[in-house]
Amino acid sequence: MYKIKELAELYGIHTNALRFYEKKGLLSSRRLENGYRMYEEADKETLQKILLYRAMNFSIADIRELLDNEKEHAHELYFQQLQLLNKHLHELSIIRDHILYELNAMLNDSYDEAQDHEQLQKLLQDLNKSQAWKDRWDFDSFATVYDEVVQHPSTDGLPFYVDYERVLDETARIAAKRGSTVLDIGCGTGNLTERLLLKGLQVVGVDQSLEMLVQAKKKLPSVLLHQGTFLALPFEKQEFDTITASYAFHHCDDEERLLAVREMKRVLRSGGRIIIADLMFADKKARSRYEEQCTARQRAELEDECFTTVEELTQLFTAEGFICSSYQISDSIWIFLAELA
Incomplete structure (x- = not known):
């Protein structure tokens, strides 16, 4: 006592x-x-x-x-601790970079106080948005059956997983062309991660779902896995040659997509590439034409997700200094490639 x-x-x-x-x-x-x-x-x-x-x-x-929550399973407690720690580290890293940038501006007589205040306010707003992302799809409950679902997808919903194996194979093939370190965002149960490893690449997987990461670890015990999202990646600047994201980017809404592009750019090395494989459309007109032939259920699924267009992605990435290309795998599945100039 x-x-x-x-x-x-x-x-x-x-x-x-x-x-x-x-x-x-x-x-x-x-x-x-x-x-x-x-x-x-x-x-x-x-x-x-x-x-x-x-x-x-x-x-x-x-x-x-x-x-x-200490009485919960040990890995869930550690996961909560890691979530909170990653959140703080990410915030501190972003703020540190801003301070270093402004300090260099002062040393080189290019400091603008009004501009600094404006940039800092925008930075804090973006940080709040990046930490506010919520998993409204409850992927934890989906993790144990995910592999079964992608192998035997529903026939009356969106043809989301049509050519699933081909899409992952093609993404891995492109990733293996250049560079050796890959960040696989939204790695899920590790299906693309596994293909990247088989190509001889050094891969780190990231997902926001603990249960998805647990399934991936069972499949790939030696791979490094981290909890994170497109908006808050638990890494320092310029750590990766390539970033991949398969069937995941559509979980970012219109406002979040710009933040996601900038966050991926932050951890990408000079000359690096981002490869996004997902359901998307060439442009808004193509989406409208697609919706016209959809069933009521398919339209509801379209509205429930945040599917973008190749046109919009090209504008977003180009504005951030990327050179973009893309090609269509099926009626609604595309592979989008953005290379940092």
């Missing part, structure tokens, strides 16, 4: 910090008849975790969520 002063001194903190954590519901104590607080060994261990999370700049709300 520890008195409040003893426990505070043990970790070099003020007793007011312990009272604050109790007030916020993070820590508990046992009160003696004289009103003194006493802490047990379990409370000491909880305090260790609180101080660790605070050192990583986690909010009180984030810490409460982690502590409340």
Whole structure:
């Protein structure tokens, strides 16, 4: 048992910090008849975790969520911790790059204070948007049956997985043409990741779904896997020669697509490439023509996703300094290639 002063001194903190954590519901104590607080060994261990999370700049709300969910399966708890840590690291990395850019501007007499304030405001807005992405499709519940679904897709919905094997083979073939390090975003259960590995490439997989990553790890125990999204990739600048994304980019809406392009560009090396294989259309007119021959269910599926057009992607990537090309695999499946000039 520890008195409040003893426990505070043990970790070099003020007793007011312990009272604050109790007030916020993070820590508990046992009160003696004289009103003194006493802490047990379990409370000491909880305090260790609180101080660790605070050192990583986690909010009180984030810490409460982690502590409340400690009784869950171990990998789920670590996944939550990693999610929060990746979020903070991503934010700090972006802010650091902005500060370095402005510092260099000051040193070279090209600093514009008004422009800096405007850019910083836009940066913070983009960071908030990138962290706000939610999985409204619940891919965790889909993970164990995903491979079965793509091998035997529904015949009355969108022909989403028609030529699935061919699309992945072609994506891997293009990726293997140049460069050795590949980031596979939205790797899911690892089907494209596996093909990239067989091409002799160094591959890192990223997905926002823990259960998808669990399935991928079972299939590919030696591959590096990370939790992340198109909008928040847990990597430093210019780490990869190639980025692939198969059947995943359509989960970004109109506003998120620009953020996704910039985030992919951030981790791409000079001269690198982005390969997107997905359901999309040549332009808005092509989408309208396609919708006209769709069933009611197919139209509903079209509206539920954020399918884009080759025309729009070309405009987005070109504005960010990419050279673009594309070709059609089937009525609705395209492979889009963007090379950083």
